[in-house]
Amino acid sequence: MTDQKAYAVDDPTVIRLGRFLRNAPLKNGTPAQVPAGISELLAQAVCNYTQNLVWDHEGQRYVELQKWESLPDLEDVAVETIGDNEAVRMIHRGTGLSALGEDYDDAWKQLREKVAAHA
Known part of the structure; x- marks a missing residue:
């Protein structure tokens, strides 16, 4: 378990990043075209990654990135x-x-x- 606060999907930073990801300009000249809904979840994952947090879907909680990386695939x-x-x-x-x-x-x-x- 971690003491850090995870970003919620309705956090203003997550919403802004999600909006950007929907049509992010890519180097190849095309927009990313990430569907709405997915872009917000992806933005939330990225924001939490910057805090070294990742959602462990099996444990139903946020864990530190290092712990998540050590779990087996x-x-x-x-x-x-x-x-x-x-x-x-x-x-x-x-x-x-x-x-x-x-x-x-x-x-x-x-x-x-x-x-x-x-x-």
């Missing part, structure tokens, strides 16, 4: 089913840490917690 994980779909084992290739869960979601949650604690 699915491409970093070996997944195997144990028995007749009785359990799922995940192994993080980068650290060798593993988790055994009743299902995919349980194993994924446990593995992310282990890797985050290890970082």
